[in-house]
Amino acid sequence: MKRRATLLRWQCAIAMIVFAAPAFLHAQTKMQKGRTVVVISLDGFPAYALDDPRLPIPTLRKLAREGAIAASMRPVNPTVTWPNHTAMVTGVDASEHQVLFNGLLTRPNGGGRPSIEPWRDKELMVHAPTIYDIAHQAGLTTAQVDWVAIYRAKTITWQFPELPDPKGLIEREMIAAGTVTAEQLRTFEDSSQAWQDQIWTDAAAEILEKHRPNLLLFHLLTLDDTNHEYGPMSAASFTAMASLDSRVKQILDVLERTGLSRNATLIIVSDHGFRTVKHRIHPNVLLREKGLLSEGPSQSKADAWVLSEGGTAVVYVTNPNRKVELVAELRRILTGAEGVDRVYGVEDFPKLGLPVPALSDQAPDLVLAATPDYMFSNESEGDFVTQVAVGGTHGYLNTDPKMQAIFIAWGAGIPRGIHLNHISNLDVAPTIAALLGLKMNQVGGHAIQQIVKHELVNDSRKLQQVKKRWRWRIESRYCRAMVVNTARQRNQLGTPACSRPVTEERPGLECAHAVLRSARNQGYPANISDMHGLLPLDWGCIRETIVVNAL
Numbered sequence: 195m196k197r198r199a200t201l202l203r204w205q206c207a208i209a210m211i212v213f214a215a216p217a218f219l220h221a222q223t224k225m226q227k228g229r230t231v232v233v234i235s236l237d238g239f240p241a242y243a244l245d246d247p248r249l250p251i252p253t254l255r256k257l258a259r260e261g262a263i264a265a266s267m268r269p270v271n272p273t274v275t276w277p278n279h280t281a282m283v284t285g286v287d288a289s290e291h292q293v294l295f296n297g298l299l300t301r302p303n304g305g306g307r308p309s310i311e312p313w314r315d316k317e318l319m320v321h322a323p324t325i326y327d328i329a330h331q332a333g334l335t336t337a338q339v340d341w342v343a344i345y346r347a348k349t350i351t352w353q354f355p356e357l358p359d360p361k362g363l364i365e366r367e368m369i370a371a372g373t374v375t376a377e378q379l380r381t382f383e384d385s386s387q388a389w390q391d392q393i394w395t396d397a398a399a400e401i402l403e404k405h406r407p408n409l410l411l412f413h414l415l416t417l418d419d420t421n422h423e424y425g426p427m428s429a430a431s432f433t434a435m436a437s438l439d440s441r442v443k444q445i446l447d448v449l450e451r452t453g454l455s456r457n458a459t460l461i462i463v464s465d466h467g468f469r470t471v472k473h474r475i476h477p478n479v480l481l482r483e484k485g486l487l488s489e490g491p492s493q494s495k496a497d498a499w500v501l502s503e504g505g506t507a508v509v510y511v512t513n514p515n516r517k518v519e520l521v522a523e524l525r526r527i528l529t530g531a532e533g534v535d536r537v538y539g540v541e542d543f544p545k546l547g548l549p550v551p552a553l554s555d556q557a558p559d560l561v562l563a564a565t566p567d568y569m570f571s572n573e574s575e576g577d578f579v580t581q582v583a584v585g586g587t588h589g590y591l592n593t594d595p596k597m598q599a600i601f602i603a604w605g606a607g608i609p610r611g612i613h614l615n616h617i618s619n620l621d622v623a624p625t626i627a628a629l630l631g632l633k634m635n636q637v638g639g640h641a642i643q644q645i646v647k648h649e650l651v652n653d654s655r656k657l658q659q660v661k662k663r664w665r666w667r668i669e670s671r672y673c674r675a676m677v678v679n680t681a682r683q684r685n686q687l688g689t690p691a692c693s694r695p696v697t698e699e700r701p702g703l704e705c706a707h708a709v710l711r712s713a714r715n716q717g718y719p720a721n722i723s724d725m726h727g728l729l730p731l732d733w734g735c736i737r738e739t740i741v742v743n744a745l
């Protein structure tokens with residue numbers, strides 16, 4: 195809209211919003227059909243690495259300079275790949291989405307070793323709505339390249355999966371274009387990680403150029419691979435980061451060449467950080483020594499198993515008849531063992547963001563946290579502690595500074611030169627939703643205000659005058675009071691600051707009326723409908739409240 199707005203014209207604009215949208219929900223969820231949001235996940239890229247000037251990452255530095263960068267992004271527990279990619283698309287932690295491994299935990303009958311199965315349907319694995327589900331349901335188009343916990347998702351329009359199918363649409367387009375051969379796709383897994391990252395990037399470029407999705411989720415693996423093998427911040431790690439920077443540049447070039455960049459937002463994230471390791475601990479060896487686990491001729495049998503998640507491990511008691519007794523015994527055996535920093539029981543799980551066994555068949559009975567320099571292993575034979583010559587891992591508790599991830603946003607809707615403080619990866623999904631003009635309810639995070647506020651101002655420049663005039667009221671006296679509507683929001687934003695009572699039956703409405711009265715006293719011809727039209731375009735947390743009122 196043009197800048198030279200008269201008072202009359204912006205009043206008209208508000209009136210139009212009010213009358214054109216009987217359910218004001220439509221006014222605040224102005225869907226961005228022309229928008230493209232590209233999320234690129236650089237697996238295992240630690241936040242602390244960005245502080246090192248030796249990193250060969252000119253593209254990432256440019257995006258951070260021209261957009262927004264967070265000091266760090268907190269992952270969820272366990273700090274491994276699938277749980278965190280799932281948190282970034284659902285906005286909830288593992289206690290709700292229930293993805294605890296890089297796959298689905300399945301437990302054989304009779305005490306056999308539990309297995310992790312990656313190729314299980316997303317519907318079976320992910321217990322929360324995702325941003326791509328919501329975008330798809332709203333009529334937007336979605337795409338994924340090498341994203342995880344997404345197998346057979348019905349709400350993805352175009353895809354090039356982790357294991358490509360030579361008969362798939364995008365795969366056929368790439369074969370026809372000479373980018374890759376059918377034979378190379380058939381033997382995809384046998385190639386190098388760096389080559390796979392290259393082909394995945396070519397696939398993302400193909401999807402952006404030919405199909406122009408509203409949302410593309412894209413995941414690159416080579417840095418994680420390298421950091422595991424050679425350790426983070428090793429010479430190999432720097433080279434992998436340079437390679438990733440080139441992949442990001444390739445996507446940026448596609449956006450610019452195709453003109454998509456005019457209305458595209460690029461979000462660069464990682465799923466977790468990394469630590470160097472020196473020792474491996476093998477808790478199943480202790481279980482074997484205590485007679486809880488035995489190796490049979492064909493397979494192992496046990497009353498309990500420990501599964502490694504790198505810097506943490508999860509313990510499953512597989513003998514239901516002795517569960518209480520065994521949990522106590524395991525706690526005793528493992529507490530104080532070399533390299534075990536702490537043993538967490540089910541009572542600690544809500545605080546860790548993990549599901550409890552009563553609510554999820556994925557939930558363990560105990561969680562072990564390793565001390566720095568140690569990592570867990572699954573082996574049940576040999577020594578309890580072994581040495582690691584060189585290498586790294588993740589999976590340590592999400593409060594560990596070295597596990598923090600990266601977040602950089604650039605392009606349409608992103609203000610220039612913004613330094614965000616420490617954010618949570620639960621904020622990623624609601625922020626994508628806001629950029630697409632969608633809304634995610636019942637999430638643990640919230641849209642990042644410094645980004646969303648800017649976006650809303652852009653939405654209607656005529657309303658900037660209104661915003662300036664009313665903002666102090668909304669921020670300082672009313673906003674938080676209105677946010678008291680849900681327990682989740684109260685946790686996010688602190689104690690309500692409104693001087694007026696907020697009733698249980700009509701949450702927030704008292705405050706809505708108070709804002710309205712102030713508006714009228716200052717000569718603004720407002721009514722309750724105006725509130726719905728005006729406030730959704732103004733300030734993020736008011737938007738939340740107004741939606742609750744409507745429901």
Ligand SMILES: [Zn+2]
Pocket residue numbers: 237238274275276418465466
């Ligand atoms: Zn990862």
Ligand SMILES: [Zn+2]
Pocket residue numbers: 238275418419422588
């Ligand atoms: Zn990894």
